[in-house]
Amino acid sequence: MNKRKVFQRKLAYGIAIAMLLYPLLLLSRPATVFDPKGGLLSEMRSAGGLSQADLGEIDPASATMKLATLGLRGLAVNLLWGKADEYKKKEDWSNLTSTLEQLALLQPNFITFWKYQSWNVSYNVSVQFDDYRDRYYYVRRGMEFLQEGIEKNSENRDIPQLLWDLGWFVGQKIGRADEVVQYRRLFKADDAFHGDDPPRGSEERDNWRVSKLEYENAIAAVDDRHKSLGKKSEQMFYASPSKSQMSYAEATGNEGKFELGRAAWKVAADGWKRFGDLWITHSTGRRLQLGHEQQVADQIALKEKELDSLSPGLRSKLLEERRSTLSAKQRAAIDKPDNERSRDDWNQAYEAKELLLVTDQDIVDRILEKNPQLRKQAGSLGSEIANLRVDLIYTQRYKDMANYDYWKLRAEFEQSDEAVKARQKMYLAKKESADGQSPIEARKLYEEGFALWRQVLDQFPTLRDREGTTGDDLMVFILKYRKVLDSQEEPIPDDFPLWDIIEDFDTEQEFVEEIRQRKLRVNNETSGVEPPQAKDPEAASQDDSESGSPKELTDPTGKSPLS
Amino acid sequence: MILEKPLLPYFEWLLQFDKTRWGALPHFLLTLLVIAIATLLLSLLVGTVLYGPLKAGDKVYRVVVNGFRELFSLSFRRVWALARLAIQESLRGRVLIAVAVFVLLLLFAGWFLKTEREPARLYFSFVLTATSFLGLFVALLLAVFSLPNDFKSKTIYTVLTKPVRAGEVVIGRILGFSLVGTVLLAIMGVCSYLFVVRALDHTHTVVGSVLAKGGDAEGNLPETTSLDKGHRHTIQQDDDGHLFAEFAHDHDHHVGESNGRLVVSSPHETIRARVPRGGTLRFKDRQGVQVARGVSVGKEWGYRSFIEGGTQAAAIWTFDGIDEKTLHDEDDGGEALRLELVVRVFRTWKADINTPVQGVIQLKRPGSDLKTAPEFFSAKDATIDQRYFPRTLTDTNNQPIDLLDDLVDEQGQIEVVVQCLDRSQYFGFAQGDCYVRMKEGSPLWNFTKAYISMWVQMVLVIAIAVTGSTVLSGPIAMMFTVSFILLGFYREFFVRVARGIQEGGGPVESLVRLVTQMNLTAGFRGESETTSLWIMRSVDSVFLGAMELLANVLPDFGEFNATKYVAYGFDIPANQIAQQLTMGAAYVIGLSIVGYFLLRTREVAK
Incomplete structure (x- = not known):
């Protein structure tokens, strides 16, 4: 081989290398001040929010670990996840948490990792301990882990999910646990979590307040920084801060800080109203406002009127036509008053009702048929109404899911003087009866409180809706009240103001016997017969055999065996 | 542990x-x-x-x-000469860089290690694991390229023209590299120990001055110490009026006084070497019938089994060799048997959150009904709880009895009976959860023992690498040794695969499952014996046979890991070290013989 040939070959290699370098350059050119976009990889990195854009943000430990795995990061991560599972199985919590720390260094931008493992620590590891202080320690570890994830992913597009999760953990894991009293106390005193700000003793250290703050951070990330909400429902996402505020108000009330609670309910009511005004995207892409159901309904009515004005009298005419198609039996059934209908009548009436239904589309169709010149107007009105109806249905569904009306009412009534006073009485009564020292005082307080509750319920009748939770809350008080009465060997009096609540909300069937006894008494009173003795076991068992209800379901104290 | x-x-x-x-x-x-x-x-x-x-x-x-x-006819003089050669060669290869890397690692370890509730456990785990891996890596690099380089640079001819034997070449290398490795490990060991001791040492400050330890002007004591190293202690006063920082994060402190201010001492007993004497465990079920195991409460890990509270269910340990020497001298002048007990609590209902589940512990003479009066305790879940039984005790009829004379039988045995008192709550135990606490061992010696285990492991790797490099070229010998190490670390898994216990089948089957993204436990379509399935299984059975043979000579590297003992503060049993040393010696002898014959197959060494 002569020198020239060698030179030629070297030259060819050189050119080939240079040519191959070009695509490499296109791919992996880093972002610089002069070229902020960088190459393809750099662009993808910043689009996915996967890189620490600023040199100052790079975590040296994380970078070292990644380099130290010599490109085998995937393998190392896999091994460590396996190890974490093994440590969890073998209850080696120290090693589990340190393995998680190592994983955090290796895959700091993998959102699912943070979500999964923080949940693991807060929810699965914590419950393994018997002492609630140990449990709390791991609940907090999970939350700190989430905070770490948030810190390392401030530019990640999926960051709202982590922020929202933190709000959820701080709110629900602490505020809805069996150990809620202890957890809330520990959380408030937890300097390791709060640091110096807010300081010890501050009301801002309340877990529900912190939770609300985190939810608001999540919302800010979506609204202001245009990060992705992921697959989370907007309804749930945007309702969260107000829900936390309401839980805060509730919790402060339960702890006896009534004025603080009232102020908190005020804030909650305002927040809930803002939530109602917010445009929320439904999963189908429609935009809805939960607080504006009535406006949509009004609009529909308006449009229907407009439609009717195109061809006056058409609606009643159609109805007449339909009526004439009904069979004699159906017609008779539908004309009968409700309380006279037999089972068959009900069926017939139901069928008739279906047949009699005149929809807007029927009217539009008829107009198109009879007056083709009105086609454009009727058609557009028809589709507008159909569209509005879908909006209305979706709005109603979302409202049901968020229990919108109930919470609106709740926030409102909790601010009323009667409600605050009623709660105060309940709180004091509970305190008096707690150690069983002054049952007479407790009873007096309960009775005053229930009278106030009666006023509240009359003022806000919808509170008695079975969908709400106020009835259930009241049942808790009533149960305690009954305990106080039991200690004095007295039944619940007939003039007890909340019998309707007992009848509607006794889901645990604790008052079956009392309700029955009372009904008997009331019926007998109206018919003038001597009522049976309420607490006489023999009389009760006789009643049972007469009414045919199984004997073992009642016991002489009148309590259900389920209690 | x-x-x-x-x-x-x-x-x-x-x-x-x-x-x-x-x-x-x-x-x-x-x-x-x-x-x-x-x-x-x-x-x-x-x-x-x-x-x-x-x-x-x-x-x-x-x-x-x-x-x-x-x-x-091995000559130690010639072996030593060759060993010196190996040492010189290693030093020329700048082996000390490994030490520098290690020191660097320790310097920055704080970045990776968060202060935990059991800091000693974490720090020991870290230093021992790091040394072990680094040590193995250095040993591997040293030993594996040496002989192949000699062949390549033809220096082996100069050596072998001298009157040395092939066996001496192999043994000389193993010895030389082992010596270098020993020095390396010793340096790393000293650094590690200093690192852990330094990392664990800390103090706290206590705000507020105290008049004669009786509190400040109003007689109030400060509540807690400052927050340092991720924890704080509650300050308590003992019966003698001395202040101390209550046990937290695996240690406690004394609180002394200096110039009218409170001073917190260094932590106590952060590094320990408990010497346990284990017993054998049996159970009684809820009717009081002897059973091998308690009930399962549905945990995936079947290590512990559980006894039900409020029934006759009990966990009974039998301990051997209980005599005068087992007892500890106590501060009050008497003697006592020290027991340590770990209880795992499992609640089937919440009960009172603030009250721990109650249990009872009794000593019993084996084969008789003589028992001590029940000693009640509140279960501290998953922590080591110390129990003292003084020499003089009372029995269930409140009659005085002597621990050694009455409760220990002729064979020197005693039984410990533990029961749970709360109805529908459970206690979980494994054999190692109760032991007689002997006199404390030396933590430094314990640490050294852990390094001896590691040293055996390193010598093993050197022997494998030298043997492999007698016939293989450098990189191939390295692959060979690395596979040996990897398989050794995962020996248990390897054996399970070889014996067909592990789900997923042999190498071919798992490859098929991997490529077709099939679940480990899913059956093949139809489960009928098709030809392809038959071929796959037949090839696998050949592989599995070979694997089982290999498993017989594979050292279990996991066994050389004494980290667990040191990290949990337990003394490494001398027996374990003896077993490891024996095993190491056996491998070195076996590998030297194999290495000798392999080297003889090379043209130059004939």
Whole structure:
């Protein structure tokens, strides 16, 4: 081989290398001040929010670990996840948490990792301990882990999910646990979590307040920084801060800080109203406002009127036509008053009702048929109404899911003087009866409180809706009240103001016997017969055999065996 | 501490020879015999093909006889000379860089290690694991390239023209590199120990001055210490009026006084070496009938089994060799038996969150009804709880009894009975959860023992690497050794695969599952025996057979890991170290013999 040939070959290699370098350059050119976009990889990195854009943000430990795995990061991560599972199985919590720390260094931008493992620590590891202080320690570890994830992913597009999760953990894991009293106390005193700000003793250290703050951070990330909400429902996402505020108000009330609670309910009511005004995207892409159901309904009515004005009298005419198609039996059934209908009548009436239904589309169709010149107007009105109806249905569904009306009412009534006073009485009564020292005082307080509750319920009748939770809350008080009465060997009096609540909300069937006894008494009173003795076991068992209800379901104290 | 496999007594481990288990020595001899016969047959076969049967037999005979002759005429002077050569070579290879890397690692360890509730556990785990890996890595690099480089640079010719034998070359290298490794490990050990001691040492400040330890002007004591190293202590006063920082994060502090201010001492007993004497555990079920295990509460990990509270269910440990020497001298002048107990609590209902589940512990004379009066305790879940039983006790009828004279039987045995009192709550126990606490061992010596284990592991790697490099080129020998190490660390898994216990089948089957993204436990379509399935399984069974053979000579590297003991603050049993040293010696002897014959196959060394 002569020198020239060698030179030629070297030259060819050189050119080939240079040519191959070009695509490499296109791919992996880093972002610089002069070229902020960088190459393809750099662009993808910043689009996915996967890189620490600023040199100052790079975590040296994380970078070292990644380099130290010599490109085998995937393998190392896999091994460590396996190890974490093994440590969890073998209850080696120290090693589990340190393995998680190592994983955090290796895959700091993998959102699912943070979500999964923080949940693991807060929810699965914590419950393994018997002492609630140990449990709390791991609940907090999970939350700190989430905070770490948030810190390392401030530019990640999926960051709202982590922020929202933190709000959820701080709110629900602490505020809805069996150990809620202890957890809330520990959380408030937890300097390791709060640091110096807010300081010890501050009301801002309340877990529900912190939770609300985190939810608001999540919302800010979506609204202001245009990060992705992921697959989370907007309804749930945007309702969260107000829900936390309401839980805060509730919790402060339960702890006896009534004025603080009232102020908190005020804030909650305002927040809930803002939530109602917010445009929320439904999963189908429609935009809805939960607080504006009535406006949509009004609009529909308006449009229907407009439609009717195109061809006056058409609606009643159609109805007449339909009526004439009904069979004699159906017609008779539908004309009968409700309380006279037999089972068959009900069926017939139901069928008739279906047949009699005149929809807007029927009217539009008829107009198109009879007056083709009105086609454009009727058609557009028809589709507008159909569209509005879908909006209305979706709005109603979302409202049901968020229990919108109930919470609106709740926030409102909790601010009323009667409600605050009623709660105060309940709180004091509970305190008096707690150690069983002054049952007479407790009873007096309960009775005053229930009278106030009666006023509240009359003022806000919808509170008695079975969908709400106020009835259930009241049942808790009533149960305690009954305990106080039991200690004095007295039944619940007939003039007890909340019998309707007992009848509607006794889901645990604790008052079956009392309700029955009372009904008997009331019926007998109206018919003038001597009522049976309420607490006489023999009389009760006789009643049972007469009414045919199984004997073992009642016991002489009148309590259900389920209690 | 968790001990899933109980440690066998040394001689049972070494010599046992029956159907249930072959001890280490019979196993070693058999393996040696099998390898020897297999090699002989193979050499005869190859020789017959090359030279014809007669000449082959003659050659093999001469090699074997020569081999034995050389084996018994090893000269320590020549071995030492070759070892020195290896040491010089290592130093030229800048082996000290490894030390620098290690020191660097320790300097920045704080970045990776968060202060935990059990800091000692974490720090020890870290330093021991780091040293172990770094040590193995350095040993590997040193040993694996040495002989191949000699062959490449032809220096081996100079060495072998001197009157040295092939066996001495192999042993000399192993010795030389081991010495270098020993020095390295020693340096790393000293650094590690200093690192841990320094990392654990800390103090706290206490705000507020105290008048004569009786509190400030109003007589109030400060509540807590400052927050340092991720924790704070509650300050308490003992019966004598001395202040102390309550036990938290695995340690406590004294609180002294200096110039009218409170001063917190260094932490106590952050590094420990508890010497436990274990017993055997049996259970009684809720009717009081003897059973092998308690009930399962549905945990995935079956290490502990549970006894039900408020019934006759009990966990009973039997301890051997209880005598005067087992008792501790107590501060009050008496003697006491110290027991340590770990209880795992499992609640089936919440009960009162603020109240721990109650239990009862009693000492009992085996084979008799004599028991001490019940001692009630509140279960501290998953922590080591110390219990003291003084020499003089009372029995269930409130009559005084003597611990040694009345409760220990003629064989020196005593029983410990533990029961749970709360109805529908459970206590979980494993055999290692209760033990008699002997006198504390030395933490420094314990740490050294952990390093001895590591040292054996390193010598093993060196022996494997030197043996491999007698015939293989550098990179290949490295792959060979690395595979040995990896398989050694995952030996248990490897054996499970080889014996068909592990889900997912042999190598071919798992490859098929991997490529077709099939679940480990999913059956193949139709489950009928198609030809392809048959081929796959047949090939696998050949592989599995080979794997099982290999498993017999594979060292279990995991066993050389004593990190667990040190991290949990337990003394490493001398028996375990003895077993490891024996095993290490056996491997070095075996590998040297193999290495000698392999080197003899090279043209130059004949």
